[in-house]
Amino acid sequence: MMANLINNNDQLNLSSDCENCFGLCCTALPFAQSADFALNKDGGDPCPNLQADFRCGIHRNLRQKGFRGCAVYECFGAGQHVSQVTYEGNDWRDHPAAAKEMFEVFPIMQQLHEMLYFLNEALSLEEAKSIHKDLQAALDETKSLTYLSPKSILDLNIQSHRMAVNELLLRTSEYVRAKAGQKKKKNQKNKNHKIGRGSDLIGANLRGENLRGANLRGALLIAADLRDSDMRLTDLIGADFRDADIRGADLTESIFLTQPQMNSAKGDRNTKLPGTLRVPDHWFENGR
Structure with a gap:
């Protein structure tokens, strides 16, 4: 069915x-x-x-x-x-x-x-x-x-x-x-930023952060450094990715992510996207 x-x-x-x-x-x-x-x-x-x-x-x-x-x-x-x-x-x-x-x-x-x-x-x-x-x-x-x-x-x-x-x-x-389990709550602590729905993370340094299973619905990720971050199982509906640096980030299994969001971000060949989305051409400009 x-x-x-x-x-x-x-x-x-x-x-x-x-x-x-x-x-x-x-x-x-x-x-x-x-x-x-x-x-x-x-x-x-x-x-x-x-x-x-x-x-x-x-x-x-x-x-x-x-x-x-x-x-x-x-x-x-x-x-x-x-x-x-x-x-x-x-x-x-x-x-x-x-x-x-x-x-x-x-x-x-x-x-x-x-x-x-x-x-x-x-x-x-x-x-x-x-x-x-x-x-x-x-x-x-x-x-x-x-x-x-x-x-x-x-x-x-x-x-x-x-x-x-x-x-x-x-x-x-x-x-x-829920698949992220209890480990999610333990690893999402960040002494400088509140990680959650609608969070203001403009320009935030979240490089290498474990965001697996986070609720980032409507979060402001403008110009945030998300390089090498783990964003699997993360709810990203309505999140603002303008100029967010997601080089090397893992967004596989993330949900409600759209092509326009990725088109507005900065990624590279090491960025992992859900299979339904394509890698934007401009990611490879300037030798990325």
Whole structure:
């Protein structure tokens, strides 16, 4: 039964397919001039790099051109779903009357697809087998919401739905992290930093730290030194890895880790990632 669930869930389209999207992330979302973006842009305004065919004119050089934020963004398949399913292939340029609504639907759809991504992962974990029925029900319900009409999507109480899904993901996390056992509690003591959910670990020196089985949900790991750290069985949902140094770190068996998180970090050929994630190309720049 578990294998059937996983096979069915694998059919979900939960990664971006820009070829079938109307450049929604490049248009609907705002961004501010910063280290991640070279300029200011209001939501609803097309990025100046967006071409007539909805492709990015500097896609191959986003980091070099000052658009690092774009290089680490992932819609989890929401862009093409809104473009091809919700609006049946009718783009906002040819149908300007629908543009504003489409741009408002997109970020809600992105949240739904992100939930699908995490529920799909939770269903693949043997440790959460006892709640697979609940996880599958949540996945089915969430998937059904993605097929609602634009008006119904805008009327969704997305926060309430996220809370219900998050409760299941928390239970999944507890089951997985329990594998780390009592040794986890003993080895996670750090005299300089509090290690836990939502911890502020910006710039923290955690090199070689045993973080196995830690709850780092929403932790701020910006520019943290995590070289050679053990992050197996660690819950990393929502953790901010921008410029975190994870060279030599072991993240195998970590849960709820996403490709955008790794794209924002600094790793090398000795960094161990879960099999579902790929090594970002920029890790090998400058001879890493």
